Amino acid sequence: MSLQDSVLRGDRLAISRLLTEVENDTTAGQAALNELFTHTGRAHLVGITGAPGTGKSSLVNQLALHYRKAPQPLKVAIVAVDPSSPFTGGAVLGDRVRMRELSGDSGVFIRSMATRGSLGGLALATAGMTQVLDAAGFDVILIETVGAGQSEVEIAKLAHSVLVVDVPGLGDDVQAIKAGILEIADILVLNKADRPGVEAAERALLGMLKLGHPTKHLVQHHNHLEEVLAPVDAHVDDWLIPIRRTVATEGEGLPELLEVLAAHKAHLQNSGDWQRRERSRLHTQLQDLVKQTLMAGWRSNVTDAQYADALDQLVERKLSPRQALQALLP
Amino acid sequence: MSLQDSVLRGDRLAISRLLTEVENDTTAGQAALNELFTHTGRAHLVGITGAPGTGKSSLVNQLALHYRKAPQPLKVAIVAVDPSSPFTGGAVLGDRVRMRELSGDSGVFIRSMATRGSLGGLALATAGMTQVLDAAGFDVILIETVGAGQSEVEIAKLAHSVLVVDVPGLGDDVQAIKAGILEIADILVLNKADRPGVEAAERALLGMLKLGHPTKHLVQHHNHLEEVLAPVDAHVDDWLIPIRRTVATEGEGLPELLEVLAAHKAHLQNSGDWQRRERSRLHTQLQDLVKQTLMAGWRSNVTDAQYADALDQLVERKLSPRQALQALLP
Numbered sequence: 001m002s003l004q005d006s007v008l009r010g011d012r013l014a015i016s017r018l019l020t021e022v023e024n025d026t027t028a029g030q031a032a033l034n035e036l037f038t039h040t041g042r043a044h045l046v047g048i049t050g051a052p053g054t055g056k057s058s059l060v061n062q063l064a065l066h067y068r069k070a071p072q073p074l075k076v077a078i079v080a081v082d083p084s085s086p087f088t089g090g091a092v093l094g095d096r097v098r099m100r101e102l103s104g105d106s107g108v109f110i111r112s113m114a115t116r117g118s119l120g121g122l123a124l125a126t127a128g129m130t131q132v133l134d135a136a137g138f139d140v141i142l143i144e145t146v147g148a149g150q151s152e153v154e155i156a157k158l159a160h161s162v163l164v165v166d167v168p169g170l171g172d173d174v175q176a177i178k179a180g181i182l183e184i185a186d187i188l189v190l191n192k193a194d195r196p197g198v199e200a201a202e203r204a205l206l207g208m209l210k211l212g213h214p215t216k217h218l219v220q221h222h223n224h225l226e227e228v229l230a231p232v233d234a235h236v237d238d239w240l241i242p243i244r245r246t247v248a249t250e251g252e253g254l255p256e257l258l259e260v261l262a263a264h265k266a267h268l269q270n271s272g273d274w275q276r277r278e279r280s281r282l283h284t285q286l287q288d289l290v291k292q293t294l295m296a297g298w299r300s301n302v303t304d305a306q307y308a309d310a311l312d313q314l315v316e317r318k319l320s321p322r323q324a325l326q327a328l329l330p
Numbered sequence: 331m332s333l334q335d336s337v338l339r340g341d342r343l344a345i346s347r348l349l350t351e352v353e354n355d356t357t358a359g360q361a362a363l364n365e366l367f368t369h370t371g372r373a374h375l376v377g378i379t380g381a382p383g384t385g386k387s388s389l390v391n392q393l394a395l396h397y398r399k400a401p402q403p404l405k406v407a408i409v410a411v412d413p414s415s416p417f418t419g420g421a422v423l424g425d426r427v428r429m430r431e432l433s434g435d436s437g438v439f440i441r442s443m444a445t446r447g448s449l450g451g452l453a454l455a456t457a458g459m460t461q462v463l464d465a466a467g468f469d470v471i472l473i474e475t476v477g478a479g480q481s482e483v484e485i486a487k488l489a490h491s492v493l494v495v496d497v498p499g500l501g502d503d504v505q506a507i508k509a510g511i512l513e514i515a516d517i518l519v520l521n522k523a524d525r526p527g528v529e530a531a532e533r534a535l536l537g538m539l540k541l542g543h544p545t546k547h548l549v550q551h552h553n554h555l556e557e558v559l560a561p562v563d564a565h566v567d568d569w570l571i572p573i574r575r576t577v578a579t580e581g582e583g584l585p586e587l588l589e590v591l592a593a594h595k596a597h598l599q600n601s602g603d604w605q606r607r608e609r610s611r612l613h614t615q616l617q618d619l620v621k622q623t624l625m626a627g628w629r630s631n632v633t634d635a636q637y638a639d640a641l642d643q644l645v646e647r648k649l650s651p652r653q654a655l656q657a658l659l660p
Contacts, residue, residue, distance in 0.1 A: 030652055037650035127651075275645070282644045282651065289655045294624040314612045315605070320367035321457075321612065322360055325619045 004032045007136050008039060012109065015136050019111055022128040025121075033128055039135040041278065043077075044265050047159030048144045049184075054165040055191045058248040060144045064108055066254045067140055074139035077109040078102075081126055081145045081155055109138060123154040124292065127285045130158060156184040157284050160277055161264045163257075167192040168201035182208055185241055187260055193245035193253065205243055239267050302328055334362045337466050338369060342439065345466050349441055352458040355451075363458055366465040371608065373407075373464040374595050377489030378474045379514075384495040385521045388578040390474045394438055396584045397470055404469035407439040408432075411456055411475045411485055439468060453484040454622065457615045460488060486514040487614050490607055491594045493587075497522040498531035512538055515571055517590055523575035523583065535573055569597050632658055 003021075006014030021029030046063075050056050057080075064076045102108045111133075113126065130141050145155045156162045164185035169192075182188075188205055190198060242260055246253035268274040310327050313319040319327065333351075336344030351359030376393075380386050390408055397404045432438045441459065443452075460471050475485045486492045494515035499522075512518075518535055520528060572590055576583035598604035640657050643649040649657065 034650040034652055037653075038647045041647055279641060279645050283641055285651050286641065286644065286654055286658075289651055290628060290658065291621060291625060293655060293659065294628055295621060298620060298624055311609060311613055311616065314616065315609050317368045317371055320364040321615050321619055322364055323367075324612075324616055325623060328616075328620065329623065 002032075002035075003028070004035045004135075007032070007036060007132060010137050012106070015109060015132065016111075018132050019129050022132055023113060023125050025125065025128075029128070033131060036135040037131060040131045041134070043130070043134040043138055044140045044161070044261075045130055045134075045159040046140060046142050046261060047156045047162040047184075048142060048165065049156065049162065050165030050189075050191075054167045055248050056144055056165050059163075059165060059189065059191055059246065060142050061102060062246075062248045062251055062254050063142060063257070064102055066251070066258050068102075068105060068107055070258065073107060075107045075137060077130075077133040077136075077138040077141045078111065079126065079129055079133070079141065079143045080110070080112045081122065081143065109133065109136075121292070123158070124285065124288050126155060127158055127281075127288075153184055157281060160268055160274065161261055162186045163189050163261075165189045165191050166201065166205060168195045168197040186239065186264055187257075188241060188243040189257065190243060190245045191248050194247050194250075198245065202243055202245075209241055238271060239264070298329075301330060332362075332365075333358070334365045334465075337362070337366060337462060340467050342436070345439065345462065346441075348462050349459050352462055353443060353455050355455065355458075359458070363461060367461060369465040370461045371464070373460070373468055374470050374491070374591075375460055375464075375489040376470060376472050376591060377486045377492040377514075378472060378495065379486065379492065380495030380519075384497045385578050386474055386495050389493075389495060389519065389521055389576060390472050391432060392576075392578045392581055392584050393472060393587070394432055396581070396588050398432075398435060398437055400588065403437060405437045405439075405467060407463040407466075407468040407471045408441065409456060409459055409463070409471065409473045410440070410442045411452065411473065439463065439466075451622070453488070454615065454618050456485060457488055457611075457618075483514055487611055490598055490604065491591055492516045493519050493591075495519045495521050496531065496535060498525045498527040516569065516594055517587075518571060518573040519587065520573060520575045521578050524577045524580075528575065532573055532575075539571055568601060569594070569603075628659075631660060 001009075003014055003018055007018050018029065018032055022033060023029075048056055048060055048063075060078055060080075064078060067074045067076045102110065111129065113122075113129070126143065130143065133141050143155055143159055162184050164182060164187075166188065168190065182205075188209075190202055190205070244253060244257050244260055246257060248254070265274075268277065307328065310319065310324040313327075314321060314324045333344055333348055337348050348359065348362055352363060353359075378386055378390055378393075387410070390410075394406045394408060397406045432440065441463075443456065443459070456473065460473065463471050473485055473489055492514050494512060494517075496518065498520065512535075518539075520532055520535070574583060574587050574590055576587060578584070595604075598607065637658065640649065640654040643657075644651060644654045
């Protein structure tokens with residue numbers, strides 16, 4: 001049986017192997033994805049992001065447990081993405097240990113990625129891996145990102161629903177720090193809600209929500225092809241971003257959070273935003289692929305010596321950047 | 331007289347006009363930059379970043395004032411970059427108002443950018459604008475970024491020296507949030523140092539510095555051409571990232587900060603890192619230009635209808651992303 005057939009049957013070893021092929025962008029992985037892609041598009045992709053220390057991993061574990069404990073249990077995959085940093089190097093390993101409580105359950109699949117390399121490459125690898133898991137029949141794919149920054153935005157573009165996790169007890173300055181992340185939120189989670197200051201934190205978040213119009217900006221970045229895309233956010237204003245309190249370590253607030261996630265999925269489907277986000281998501285993936293392919297094609301036509309020579313002349317100010325560009329184009 | 335000649339003479343109106351041309355990436359702007367580029371490479375580029383609320387703008391103003399008040403006054407340009415966000419939309423205007431105290435001084439030039447659009451485009455525009463100001467004879471160019479995220483890293487790659495600004499009084503959770511920014515710091519500034527908790531904040535920063543090896547990662551991202559670049563960070567370990575306390579609104583700690591900046595510049599020049607950073611910086615700019623040019627060339631060969639058709643088939647799962655890619659390549 002081919003690798004992709006085994007994946008379609010839900011064979012865990014085959015899934016693991018294919019995820020590795022896709023993560024490494026091998027020819028075999030590309031070929032299998034071509035075959036599997038027709039079986040994708042069904043899973044609910046949920047992105048979970050927020051600053052370190054907000055308890056994202058516990059929340060992700062609890063989301064998985066509650067999806068499994070629901071009257072109609074859903075199959076859940078977790079993809080933990082860590083754009084590696086010397087400062088957060090330990091996080092993924094810690095998550096793995098904590099996730100052992102889920103590991104006996106065949107309806108749960110957990111995968112960590114700590115790939116180094118470019119953001120574009122990371123986003124492409126993550127997109128491919130969620131497609132493998134989607135084809136393998138997982139109903140919900142939780143994409144957890146560690147760290148803060150552009151990677152969150154890139155990864156969030158992969159998700160239908162984006163949870164942004166916050167905690168009480170951070171000062172006003174800190175609320176401000178998260179403005180960039182807030183923009184991509186569909187649902188706000190105030191975790192560690194048993195801490196003092198939860199009302200103040202919720203008020204601060206509400207204030208920020210009123211200040212801006214989040215989600216409006218989700219798909220506008222890097223979008224140079226507005227003309228061929230349906231207006232992605234035409235209906236987004238109908239969705240009022242809810243704030244939900246949780247104490248993930250105790251499982252408190254999790255049933256309510258699952259309800260909100262289901263409501264958001266229904267909203268996306270009823271409003272047509274599900275299709276629009278799919279389209280925008282695949283548009284982004286296609287653009288990343290084009291960029292990667294064009295750059296690789298260009299690079300294979302320029303020798304190291306040619307490039308080094310152009311760069312030398314640039315450093316010596318004998319060529320301007322644009323003149324160096326001309327020298328390196330066919 | 332040509333626009334570029336007027337810029338070389340330091341004509342403020344000409345500088346303003348050319349900055350606009352470069353920001354908009356016009357043909358005239360590109361042509362002028364080609365001519366001017368040979369006059370660049372002298373200015374000390376200083377990036378200033380940090381979370382909103384840390385007082386970056388006051389610090390930038392004070393840096394400019396102190397450079398002007400020094401025994402040997404330096405000409406200072408400020409480029410305030412705001413990758414626009416609905417949440418930070420007001421910041422740039424606020425900065426402009428505050429910077430009025432500098433506006434009578436012909437040795438100071440202030441420019442705000444609130445360009446929407448892709449990060450790559452913003453980094454390219456900022457690079458071009460700093461080159462105009464460099465050619466126009468400014469000794470120090472302060473590049474201030476508003477917001478937090480990938481843009482900081484992109485913009486920081488433009489600078490020789492990166493100041494990361496922090497404030498006391500944020501909890502441990504918050505120190506963690508800044509890990510990604512810390513990685514790009516050459517100098518840490520603890521602003522608002524008259525606040526309680528300054529010792530604890532400094533200890534926390536020192537702890538984080540010991541945890542990781544910042545600056546090591548400055549130029550490794552997106553660097554697919556390691557083989558043609560000299561090892562950029564070979565000597566960086568010699569520079570121990572200093573932490574300096576300031577109260578920018580009172581001008582406290584500013585002379586000491588200028589000393590550290592001068593020391594960092596001397597360190598870069600003596601160690602050869604100045605040349606390595608120049609090379610790495612121009613490499614990044616060249617890569618961005620290649621990417622932009624290849625994508626534009628590809629896009630001009632694909633009709634909107636062709637692209638929309640491929641995207642339709644992708645959304646309908648008739649083509650996989652890689653098959654859609656093949657359909658759109660020549």
